[in-house]
Amino acid sequence: xxxxxxxxxxxxxxxxxxxxxxxxxxxxxxxxxxxxxxxxxxxxxxxxxxxxxxxxxxxxxxxxxxxxxxxxxxxxxxxxxxxxxxxxxxxxxxxxxxxxxxxxxxxxxxxxxxxxxxxxxxxxxxxxxxxxxxxxxxxxxxxxxxxxxxxxxxxxxxxxxxxxxxxxxxxxxxxxxxxxxxxxxxxxxxxxxxxxxxxxxxxxxxxxxxxxxxxxxxxxxxxxxxxxxxxxxxxxxxxxxxxxxxxxxxxxxxxxxxxxxxxxxxxxxxxxxxxxxxxxxxxxxxxxxxxxxxxxxxxxxxxxxxxxxxxxxxxxxxxxxxxxxxxxxxxxxxxxxxxxxxxxxxxxxxxxx
Amino acid sequence: xxxxxxxxxxxxxxxxxxxxxxxxxxxxxxxxxxxxxxxxxxxxxxxxxxxxxxxxxxxxxxxxxxxxxxxxxxxxxxxxxxxxxxxxxxx
Amino acid sequence: xxxxxxxxxxxxxxxxxxxxxxxxxxxxxxxxxxxxxxxxxxxxxxxxxxxxxxxxxxxxxxxxxxxxxxxxxxxxxxxxxxxxxxxxxxxxxxxxxxxxxxxxxxxxxxxxxxxxxxxxxxxxxxxxxxxxxxxxxxxxxxxxxxxxxxxxxxxxxxxxxxxxxxxxxxxxxxxxxxxxxxxxxxxxxxxxxxxxxxxxxxxxxxxxxxxxxxxxxxxxxxxxxxxxxxxxxxxxxxxxxxxxxxxxxxxxxxxxxxxxxxxxxxxxxxxxxxxxxxxxxxxxxxxxxxxxxxxxxxxxxxxxxxxxxxxxxxxxxxxxxxxxxxxxxxxxxxxxxxxxxxxxxxxxxxxxxxxxxxxxxxxxx
Numbered sequence: 001x002x003x004x005x006x007x008x009x010x011x012x013x014x015x016x017x018x019x020x021x022x023x024x025x026x027x028x029x030x031x032x033x034x035x036x037x038x039x040x041x042x043x044x045x046x047x048x049x050x051x052x053x054x055x056x057x058x059x060x061x062x063x064x065x066x067x068x069x070x071x072x073x074x075x076x077x078x079x080x081x082x083x084x085x086x087x088x089x090x091x092x093x094x095x096x097x098x099x100x101x102x103x104x105x106x107x108x109x110x111x112x113x114x115x116x117x118x119x120x121x122x123x124x125x126x127x128x129x130x131x132x133x134x135x136x137x138x139x140x141x142x143x144x145x146x147x148x149x150x151x152x153x154x155x156x157x158x159x160x161x162x163x164x165x166x167x168x169x170x171x172x173x174x175x176x177x178x179x180x181x182x183x184x185x186x187x188x189x190x191x192x193x194x195x196x197x198x199x200x201x202x203x204x205x206x207x208x209x210x211x212x213x214x215x216x217x218x219x220x221x222x223x224x225x226x227x228x229x230x231x232x233x234x235x236x237x238x239x240x241x242x243x244x245x246x247x248x249x250x251x252x253x254x255x256x257x258x259x260x261x262x263x264x265x266x267x268x269x270x271x272x273x274x275x276x277x278x279x280x281x282x283x284x285x286x287x288x289x290x291x292x293x294x295x296x297x298x299x300x301x302x303x304x305x306x307x308x309x310x311x312x313x314x315x316x317x318x319x320x321x322x323x324x325x326x327x328x329x330x331x332x333x334x335x336x337x338x339x340x341x342x343x344x345x346x347x348x349x350x351x352x353x
Numbered sequence: 354x355x356x357x358x359x360x361x362x363x364x365x366x367x368x369x370x371x372x373x374x375x376x377x378x379x380x381x382x383x384x385x386x387x388x389x390x391x392x393x394x395x396x397x398x399x400x401x402x403x404x405x406x407x408x409x410x411x412x413x414x415x416x417x418x419x420x421x422x423x424x425x426x427x428x429x430x431x432x433x434x435x436x437x438x439x440x441x442x443x444x
Numbered sequence: 445x446x447x448x449x450x451x452x453x454x455x456x457x458x459x460x461x462x463x464x465x466x467x468x469x470x471x472x473x474x475x476x477x478x479x480x481x482x483x484x485x486x487x488x489x490x491x492x493x494x495x496x497x498x499x500x501x502x503x504x505x506x507x508x509x510x511x512x513x514x515x516x517x518x519x520x521x522x523x524x525x526x527x528x529x530x531x532x533x534x535x536x537x538x539x540x541x542x543x544x545x546x547x548x549x550x551x552x553x554x555x556x557x558x559x560x561x562x563x564x565x566x567x568x569x570x571x572x573x574x575x576x577x578x579x580x581x582x583x584x585x586x587x588x589x590x591x592x593x594x595x596x597x598x599x600x601x602x603x604x605x606x607x608x609x610x611x612x613x614x615x616x617x618x619x620x621x622x623x624x625x626x627x628x629x630x631x632x633x634x635x636x637x638x639x640x641x642x643x644x645x646x647x648x649x650x651x652x653x654x655x656x657x658x659x660x661x662x663x664x665x666x667x668x669x670x671x672x673x674x675x676x677x678x679x680x681x682x683x684x685x686x687x688x689x690x691x692x693x694x695x696x697x698x699x700x701x702x703x704x705x706x707x708x709x710x711x712x713x714x715x716x717x718x719x720x721x722x723x724x725x726x727x728x729x730x731x732x733x734x735x736x737x738x739x740x741x742x743x744x745x746x747x748x749x750x751x752x753x754x755x756x757x758x759x760x761x762x763x764x765x766x767x768x769x770x771x772x773x774x775x776x777x778x779x780x781x782x783x784x785x786x787x788x789x790x791x792x793x794x795x796x797x798x799x800x801x802x803x804x805x806x807x808x809x
Contacts, residue, residue: 022548022551022552023551024547024548024550024551025547025550025551026538026547199381202560203383203384204381204382204383205375205381205382205383206380206381206382207377207380207381207382208380210381267380268379268380268445269379269380269381271379271380271445272377272378272379272380272381272445273378273381275358275378275379275445275448276358276360276378276381276383276401277560278356278534333487333488333489334452334454335452335454335457335458335488335489335490335493335666336454336458337488337489337490337492337493338489338492339486339487339488339489345538346538346547349534349535349537349538349558350533350534350558350560351356351533351534351535352355352356352402352403352533352534352535352560352583352587353355353356353479353480353483353506353507353508353535355478355480355583355584355586355587355636355637355638355639356480357586357638357641357664358445358448359445359446359447359448359694361446370600371597378445379445379448386563386590386593388593388702388706389589389700389702389703389706390700390702391702398446398447400638400641400694402586402587402590402638403533403560403561403562403587403590404560404561404562404563404564404590405561405589405590405593407586407589407638407641407642407700407703408641408642408694408695408700410447410693410694411692411693411694411696412693414692414693415447415692415693418692418693419450422453422456422460422667422671423456425456425459425460425463426453426455426456426458426459427455427459428459428462
């Protein structure tokens with residue numbers, strides 16, 4: 001074959017990829033593989049109208065109250081990172097999921113899975129952080145559980161927290177509420193949590209140490225609700241980053257979105273790490289940020305309220321909901337051109353290419 | 354292919370007979386192998402690929418060629434509206 | 445970030461684009477060879493700034509895409525051995541082999557680890573003397589020096605548990621093949637800037653002389669790519685064919701001699717199979733016999749693998765620039781990043797993935 005002149009058209013193609021038959025790490029990344037797993041296995045097993053909305057929390061009525069209920073599991077490795085540990089993260093994550101539904105967080109459950117060999121000192125430190133975070137968020141841990149697994153059964157510790165909160169009368173936030181013309185607000189710079197964790201694992205140093213942004217957002221949300229500005233929905237962009245959160249809302253509401261790249265706050269260190277590793281900050285996890293879709297008339301007043309809050313100082317309007325290309329999130333680059341902000345399939349991997 | 358980015362060399366040292374340095378990329382610092390750029394000193398900029406400096410940035414050359422580019426940017430030329438049929442795609 | 449941000453300046457980019465509009469009076473077909481340049485074009489929507497007459501086609505500049513199927517299969521096979529730790533760059537973990545990929549192998553219990561640098565692979569070998577650490581070393585000429593250094597270090601230290609499964613491809617033979625093909629449409633090339641940072645521009649001077657095509661060595665930021673395109677358009681309009689260096693801040697004529705010497709020391713040029721294209725003579729690198737102790741192919745005695753290529757997707761023609769991903773009937777329907785049929789859809793640099801992720805909306809109309 002190498003001796004004749006080949007025509008380009010005679011070249012053939014690689015073999016198609018087989019369908020997988022088991023769970024891979026990518027299924028936990030918050031991207032399309034996660035969504036696929038959800039739709040193929042979990043939703044059919046549990047189908048009901050409340051669940052099918054797929055918001056960060058379930059909201060339903062019990063008697064005269066509307067309650068928000070959510071659950072989240074925390075499997076972060078390493079257990080300790082700049083800016084927090086698995087304990088504080090476990091409080092913030094669930095408090096935030098409740099707050100995204102407009103709920104005032106009230107009670108948490110906490111279930112711990114401990115690995116055989118975990119030092120008591122480590123357990124003590126984590127529980128202290130957990131306690132501190134709960135006090136700060138104004139929530140009480142009212143029920144819990146502990147299990148121990150053999151060495152190798154988990155990475156030191158896994159935590160599941162579930163939370164209950166109360167949703168004010170008349171507030172109906174959901175991912176399916178976005179409408180063309182709505183504005184997209186982001187509370188601050190992106191990518192800090194994911195990069196802080198990655199830095200630990202990759203041995204990246206920072207000139208000024210980069211901390212995870214892990215924080216409870218309930219008081220920021222309360223400040224926003226107080227303005228009475230019309231909010232359609234809120235999300236905290238954790239796994240899968242800002243991109244996943246916005247793509248999910250766009251899909252759920254059948255709307256398009258246009259983002260302004262220049263408006264998205266990004267710290268220099270996060271940018272440097274992403275440039276070096278070939279990562280896109282839009283896909284990197286955050287643990288102390290929220291994105292809100294709001295009615296056009298309310299954007300300014302909500303932005304002001306956010307900027308007055310310590311967790312919203314860098315808040316900005318980063319885009320608009322449109323009626324074009326439903327389900328597609330598009331970004332205007334600093335050059336004035338456009339590109340798609342897609343959902344990733346699995347985890348974002350550092351690249352050499 | 355070949356994701357490589359420029360960074361500033363903060364210091365140079367020798368480790369197991371390998372010349373390396375701490376290089377800064379916009380606020381983060383990483384140790385990089387400098388064996389392929391033996392003339393590099395602290396304060397130089399290098400282009401780094403998979404943890405190795407593959408080239409030293411020629412600052413005079415960069416300045417020289419950038420002047421011409423800047424002049425282009427100042428012209429504020431009128432750009433035709435974006436070709437929404439997708440210029441570059443064969444129809 | 446210095447030497448990066450200035451080359452993303454939007455006014456300069458638009459200025460360059462306006463000049464290209466001014467200069468291009470006829471239809472020209474340009475190819476950017478490097479996947480990194482494809483990524484920049486897609487991610488910054490540079491094709492939106494160009495006039496219709498300037499057509500960009502995307503070349504085979506993605507080492508991930510062109511890594512032979514057999515190499516992936518070998519890697520998956522080795523990863524499955526209980527005594528092996530398979531170490532790889534991130535890009536390779538999801539590339540499909542005949543039956544599986546490294547991430548799926550990991551899900552089945554294989555010890556597969558991701559590294560950013562070959563030096564990390566060495567660290568893993570030193571830290572785990574009882575494990576056989578195999579590094580899947582792929583790349584173009586840009587990555588070859590780093591990969592070579594890893595073998596050299598292992599050799600010097602007597603790190604007996606470090607092995608390399610190597611698959612390197614060289615750019616100029618692929619360009620030559622393209623230019624020799626009767627159905628070639630490409631009239632000018634943007635040469636890969638980081639390959640040239642290592643190898644210098646010399647090799648491209650030969651191609652310019654032999655085929656009388658304009659070639660400009662280009663960088664990777666939007667301003668670099670646009671400036672390179674402008675330089676090519678100017679040459680084409682004037683009927684010139686010469687080698688120019690747009691990326692002069694990082695590329696010299698001779699390139700990086702210490703890096704080239706390291707490559708020479710550890711690797712030798714060999715015939716190489718390119719996935720979707722076939723064998724291109726003298727277009728790859730293999731580990732020299734002196735380092736056989738670290739050569740995974742020799743040490744692990746893997747049986748000859750013969751893989752059946754199935755004519756499903758048009759990857760080859762996309763890699764040649766003959767077709768656009770959007771010409772493929774499977775694009776975005778049966779072939780997506782979640783379920784890739786071919787390598788250009790898997791790799792972040794692959795033309796299909798770039799089109800799918802960044803430019804799909806232009807196609808949906």
